[in-house]
Amino acid sequence: MISFLKQFVNKILKNLFKNKKHIKLGLYGAPNSGKTTLANKICQDWLGEDMGSVSNVAHETREIQIKEQINIKHKGRELSFNLVDTPGIATRIDYEDFIKAGLKQSEAKKRAKEATKGVIDSIKWLDDMDTVIIVIDGTKDPYSQVNITIVGNLQARNIPVLIVANKIDLKKASIKKIEAAFPQYDVIGISAKYGKNVDKFYEALFVITS
């Protein structure tokens, strides 16, 4: 009952500020799905600079990162938003995995500790988002519970969602699998790394935020 009331109040407050100039656009997803690569692509396209560092070792982004006042122009329309890049959400973090990836034990333990805090922060920030892009690695199983839990929580909060199937430059990638897993949402297949289909992504961004 309390959570229902909380959602109701949030909804009213959100509607009150519906016409505010800058929306908060969150990038969510599992670790290594390519959230920061997409954030960098957006920032490079419209600000000419990167947002954060990327790595093959999971949990490279361990703190919430924000780029304010990004203005994008597309087919005569303009959109302003604050971009929020979040740490990947996971249900397990094992420092030994980081050691296997080549980190020293002390670095691995530190990274694991920071990563757990990052996951907690990402979930906390869900309430603050106006629109969320869920970035899914197109080569992986889309039925992972992390994706389903994120989508379910956004749905419960009435936050608009756009699903991005990333890494479509790779042979193993399948947009169809992701579409089948989330039939109620628009899915845009992109390669954030190589900029493939990013125009379609911007187009979808205008639709979802309007």
Added chain:
Amino acid sequence: MLTLQFMAYSEIEHLNSDDRIKRILEVVKENKIVLLEGRLSREEEANLIQATMQQISNKFKGIELGVFENEKGDDVFINKLKKNFVKMLLGNRNGMTIIGPASIVKEIKKNPNKIELLTKESNKKRARKR
């Protein structure tokens, strides 16, 4: 040895959200795989992930989570309304939730018709066979 512990929804229904999560994590930290009747609310699922992260240590590496629900999309509006009303009153007893310790469960694979629970032991055996 793999221990599966069945948890009837009635076992957690009288508990508040925090205590439900605490109860589940207590069992998982005993290296048991919990088979929960029904499912937690979406908020509780997110809270379970947060609570898990708060308890990560050198010994406890986290959980693997899988929720299975038989939702028929062809329900008419009145049936959906009835189901949601029952869920609101009694909690969601549809389907099943599997929560296992990450030290034992490597992955829970699922698609709408199949559930596969891959344990660390089964992977070791596979590697040995190779």
